[in-house]
Amino acid sequence: MSLLRIRLTGTDDDALAVSDLLNGLEGIEHVEDTDGLMPRMDDEDSSSAGLSDDLGPGLHELEVEVGNAATARTLQSALARLARERGVVIEYEDDGTAS
Structure with a gap:
């Protein structure tokens, strides 16, 4: 078994479409939304801090x-198509066990 971590840059609707696609594929054991589990830290010295x-x-x-x-393939x-x-x-990225 392999664990793939997927990062999507898109809207909430895009994320839902990806999740629906994944849940519909045969051989997918589990899909979990991990967004928001790790806090994002702003660099206080960044020009975009606080924006x-x-x-x-x-x-x-x-x-x-x-x-x-x-x-996995x-x-x-x-x-890629989606x-x-x-x-x-x-x-x-994957954990290296599916290759």
Whole structure:
């Protein structure tokens, strides 16, 4: 089993579409929205310290457990198609066990 961490830059609707896609794929063991579990720290010396961060698309984070490497490849391909269709940015990393 492998754990993929997915970061999505897009709207709440985009995040919902990704979650729906993941839940619909065969071989996906578990999908969890981890957005908001870790506080984001502002650098006090940053020029953007204290500024609102709600003007652009949001950042959403998901953790996905996949059963095997083939499922991970299917997931990556499906996410790439969805990202192109919706115009969102999707980044992911895995724990190295599905390769």
